[in-house]
Amino acid sequence: MSKIIDNVVILDVTDISEKAVEEIEGIGNVVMMFYSQETKEIASQLNITNLVRSYMVPKGAEIKTVNDTFEITENYLREVTTEPYIVVNGTVIIKGDVSAEQLKSKISGLIVNGTLLTPNRLEGAAKEKLIDLNGETIEYDETARIIKRDGRIDNALLMSLDDGSNVCFIEPVKLLDNIDLKIVEEKLGKVEFAEKVIIKEEFFNVLKDKISNLDTARIEIVPSDHLFIDENLNIDELNIKRFNKAKVMVKGNVTFRGDVSSEQVQEHIDSLVVDGIIACPNKIVECIFDICQDPQTEIITYEGEMITNNSKLNISESMLKYKTESVAIINFGKIEVDDDVSEELLNEKIEKFYNYGKILADEKHLGIIHGKAKTNAGLIIDKKDVKLNEKQQKQGTNAVYLKL
Numbered sequence: 001m002s003k004i005i006d007n008v009v010i011l012d013v014t015d016i017s018e019k020a021v022e023e024i025e026g027i028g029n030v031v032m033m034f035y036s037q038e039t040k041e042i043a044s045q046l047n048i049t050n051l052v053r054s055y056m057v058p059k060g061a062e063i064k065t066v067n068d069t070f071e072i073t074e075n076y077l078r079e080v081t082t083e084p085y086i087v088v089n090g091t092v093i094i095k096g097d098v099s100a101e102q103l104k105s106k107i108s109g110l111i112v113n114g115t116l117l118t119p120n121r122l123e124g125a126a127k128e129k130l131i132d133l134n135g136e137t138i139e140y141d142e143t144a145r146i147i148k149r150d151g152r153i154d155n156a157l158l159m160s161l162d163d164g165s166n167v168c169f170i171e172p173v174k175l176l177d178n179i180d181l182k183i184v185e186e187k188l189g190k191v192e193f194a195e196k197v198i199i200k201e202e203f204f205n206v207l208k209d210k211i212s213n214l215d216t217a218r219i220e221i222v223p224s225d226h227l228f229i230d231e232n233l234n235i236d237e238l239n240i241k242r243f244n245k246a247k248v249m250v251k252g253n254v255t256f257r258g259d260v261s262s263e264q265v266q267e268h269i270d271s272l273v274v275d276g277i278i279a280c281p282n283k284i285v286e287c288i289f290d291i292c293q294d295p296q297t298e299i300i301t302y303e304g305e306m307i308t309n310n311s312k313l314n315i316s317e318s319m320l321k322y323k324t325e326s327v328a329i330i331n332f333g334k335i336e337v338d339d340d341v342s343e344e345l346l347n348e349k350i351e352k353f354y355n356y357g358k359i360l361a362d363e364k365h366l367g368i369i370h371g372k373a374k375t376n377a378g379l380i381i382d383k384k385d386v387k388l389n390e391k392q393q394k395q396g397t398n399a400v401y402l403k404l
Contacts, residue, residue: 005402010034010087012403013043014059020404021045032087032111034063055131057085061108065401066090069148069170074098077106085131087111091170091194094118096142100125115194117146117170138194138213144168155180164189175199176228181206193217198251200224222249232276232310235260240268249273255308255330256280262287273297279306279330279354300354300375302328309333309357317341326351331378337361339383343368355380 005027014036026047033051035043036059057063062084070088074097085108086092092112094103096119103122109131110116116133118126119142127137140146144166149157152174161167163186172195175184184206191210196218199207204221211217222228225247232252237259248269253276256265260280265287272278272292278299280288285301292299304325307313311333317340320327328351329335337346339362347368353359354375360383361369369380 004028007398008402009089009399010063010065010401012063012401013039013046014057014061015039016042016404018042018045024404034061034085036061053132055085055111057108061085063087063401067400069093071095072098072103072107074102077102080106083108085109085111089113091115091117093146093170094122094126098122103129115170117168117194136216138192138216140168140192140194141166141190141212144190144192146170149173152176153179155183158183158187161187163187166190168192168194169197170194172196173198174230175203175207176222176230179203193219196220198222198228198230200228223247226273237261237264240264243268245270247271247273250275252276253308253330253332254278255306256284256288258302258304258306260284265291277330277354279308281306298375300330302351304328304351306330309335312336314338315341315346317345320345320349323349328352328354330354331357331359333357335359336383337365337369341365 003024005024007029009031011030011033014034016039021042024046026049028049030048030051033054034057035054036057038059040056062082064084064086066086066088067090069091070086071093073095077098083106091114092110094117100122103125107129110129111132113134115135116126116137117140118137120139123139146168148170165187166189175197177200181202184203188207188210190212191207192213193211198220200222201224208214226249227246228249230251233250233254234257235254236257240260245268254272254274256279258281262284265284269291273294274292274297278288278292278297280299280301282301282303285299288299305323305327307327308330309332313333313335315335315337317338320341327349331353334357343364346365350372353369353373355373355378357378359369359380363382363384366380366382373380
């Protein structure tokens with residue numbers, strides 16, 4: 001029986017036989033394929049659709065896959081015996097105890113989808129081993145302490161450092177409020193940021209001369225007079241009073257609930273900078289334009305009830321039947337419309353869709369949904385197509401690494 005294989009991250013055909021090829025009907029959605037000189041012609045007979053990249057390596061080569069951070073240390077290289085090809089979806093850190101000779105002799109090649117961190121003195125040896133890099137290479141001072149911390153840098157972390165420490169942050173970090181400026185100045189000597197850093201202006205002024213990769217680091221500076229919020233924000237008639245005429249900066253989406261008035265917005269929010277979208281009732285939209293003057297910020301409106309879906313939402317007959325007003329839906333996740341929902345009810349109760357995710361519905365509902373979609377930056381899909389695809393996938397294989 002012929003096989004269908006689908007959704008493979010790494011396909012290893014370095015040792016595939018003609019008989020194996022004959023048993024495969026088709027292969028779809030392969031991120032990386034490894035083949036050898038000996039299997040080049042045989043592998044070309046595979047019916048592969050949507051192959052992103054392919055690499056030729058010696059027959060019998062070991063392919064090591066890592067989804068996260070992978071550290072290449074002196075101890076690892078001393079113990080490894082197979083001279084692997086290392087494929088990393090994440091961050092590769094070459095530690096300071098590694099020698100150039102070890103790197104050259106113990107690793108056959110590196111494929112990195114992410115970031116490669118290497119000591120300054122090993123930059124040349126590391127680049128020689130790079131077969132492919134979808135990301136960036138960052139050189140660091142091998143005397144630096146590497147810190148893997150995704151989130152806010154706080155006083156506790158800083159106090160754990162020696163005075164004048166050289167550090168390299170390899171995850172996205174934030175230096176914002178509630179940090180003692182004096183501790184920042186004392187504890188941090190030379191600083192490198194491998195990933196994005198969001199930093200308050202006053203901290204940046206202290207650190208800018210200490211950031212060794214200042215020219216290449218991805219730095220976002222938050223003005224000192226701004227209130228920074230690093231998640232989605234919902235504003236209603238009660239919590240809006242907490243802003244106290246603030247200049248608000250939001251890394252996410254902002255939703256103003258229907259009970260918020262223009263007078264409250266004018267009284268409590270001085271300005272609004274948003275890197276996502278702003279949703280608000282029609283009655284306050286002019287006021288929102290006044291406080292958010294960035295022409296690139298998308299502002300969407302609604303009249304009745306607003307539902308924001310960030311994960312999964314099921315639209316059923318009973319859900320719509322008992323709605324007393326029309327509903328606008330912002331979708332960042334997945335919505336499924338039940339087959340038994342009448343077209344009349346769907347058309348009556350749904351005011352509009354702003355779709356940034358996926359909506360699954362029966363064919364009879366698709367016309368209504370498309371008509372109601374004021375924004376469709378996602379997918380609106382017939383359920384039959386999904387069921388057919390799922391049936392096909394059950395015959396196949398979903399794998400991170402597959403050797404044929």
